[in-house]
Ligand SMILES: Nc1ncnc2c1ncn2[C@@H]1O[C@H](COP(=O)(O)OP(=O)(O)O)[C@@H](O)[C@H]1O
């Protein structure tokens with residue numbers, strides 16, 4: 001599904017070029033659950049944004065199914081993002097001025113889903129995530145865990161093939177984090193491809209592949225079984 | 233489409249309610265804009281659309297006894313009203329209304345306090361005209377008396393001549409005509425009516441030009457203010473725009489969203505601003521001749537223009553927002 005070849009990303013700083021990703025070559029098949037790990041500043045978010053087509057300023061080759069992303073214009077990348085990707089952020093990134101219901105509705109409103117169908121999808125999703133009672137509340141009226149439930153719900157409401165989760169549990173305490181991880185696992189079992197970033201080996205263990213990044217380079221790949229026992 | 237519009241409007245109003253200071257600035261800027269605009273269009277309308285601010289421009293000046301001024305009652309002067317005849321007067325309707333509200337003025341004798349015979353009889357009543365000192369702010373006609381040329385003791389006279397064709401070509405002939413009567417008669421001035429009128433209007437016109445310039449400057453400032461405010465709001469919204477892009481909003485959606493929001497903002501601002509502008513309008517009215525308070529045409533022109541200009545001011549930042557990389561937009565906090 002995802003084929004990255006020699007992806008490089010650099011920033012132009014006063015000191016000159018700084019490479020934040022170097023020679024990233026990576027294949028991810030449909031239905032996989034992959035974790036990106038590595039110290040802060042390693043380039044995990046950057047890589048996720050490139051995969052999610054939020055960033056169009058990089059070099060290398062990226063093929064998503066039959067699409068050569070590197071040949072597309074920013075506009076076309078955005079259209080492809082809309083077709084494939086659901087995002088979950090560490091800081092939730094909910095729309096503060098919209099209610100929970102409206103937050104879930106927003107992705108559908110950009111996808112030509114008609115009113116009645118839209119309402120039924122939103123209600124189903126609210127139900128699935130157990131947040132029906134919160135639908136008229138604003139994000140600021142929710143706890144962090146509840147906000148991230150909404151965040152995940154929003155990511156899946158338009159049935160994306162690929163979910164990109166950037167430290168989805170980073171701002172949650174462990175019970176909440178576990179709930180989110182179980183949700184992601186369930187989505188993965190239903191066929192959604194998932195790439196997550198996490199610092200926690202416990203949460204990394206939910207996935208089947210762990211790719212390590214360090215200073216913008218790929219630094220080996222392991223399976224959860226190979227992780228030190230203490231964190232499991 | 234309709235659904236998102238309603239959602240956007242709801243969202244817009246929520247936003248405005250959450251930021252009273254921002255809203256107040258927008259409203260104020262728009263109010264100034266509307267005021268300036270209305271002033272502009274008032275001037276435009278007065279100067280361009282209605283050429284002369286008189287009810288009947290033809291009756292601007294009085295022209296001898298062949299009388300362009302309509303005779304309403306009694307008789308005009310005749311050649312018998314000379315030095316040997318009874319001193320007579322023709323008065324205008326304003327005169328009658330003021331001095332003879334009940335009685336028939338014809339045949340009444342009045343005492344006058346300028347040179348010549350003191351007691352004179354009214355023989356005719358004529359319509360009201362603006363004869364001299366066209367005071368543009370004066371709506372009422374003033375009372376007027378006319379005396380026959382052979383009974384006057386004025387030292388100078390203005391003679392009005394009706395011409396066919398270009399009046400300036402007759403200057404020489406007119407001088408000759410006067411000098412055949414009396415070789416020593418000085419002629420102080422020969423002037424066309426248009427010229428006279430222009431001179432009379434010079435000061436009000438100057439005021440209008442001044443007002444026009446002030447209004448242009450105010451409008452320019454208001455537009456710049458609006459642009460600044462919108463651009464600022466757009467910056468505040470960048471993060472939101474980024475989120476929306478991540479969840480499927482395409483460039484066109486962002487453009488539509490931002491313009492719709494701006495439209496809501498401007499509409500709310502315009503209607504609130506209208507109230508303030510009505511108050512400003514009072515000031516404008518004092519300055520401007522014959523601009524009615526809250527002239528609906530003028531106001532709607534002003535409002536339409538401002539909404540259009542406002543949207544235009546929004547279009548530039550809106551387009552910039554629509555083109556940004558989502559990742560970059562998300563970095564705004
Ligand atoms: N806009 C930017 N300009 C310059 N450097 C940046 C910018 N954004 C990120 N970086 C750098 O890129 C590197 C990778 O960042 P990031 O992908 O966010 O790391 P991670 O998510 O792994 O913590 C960091 O060293 C960061 O300082």
Ligand SMILES: [Mg+2]
Nearest residue numbers: 044045046166
């Ligand atoms: Mg990161």
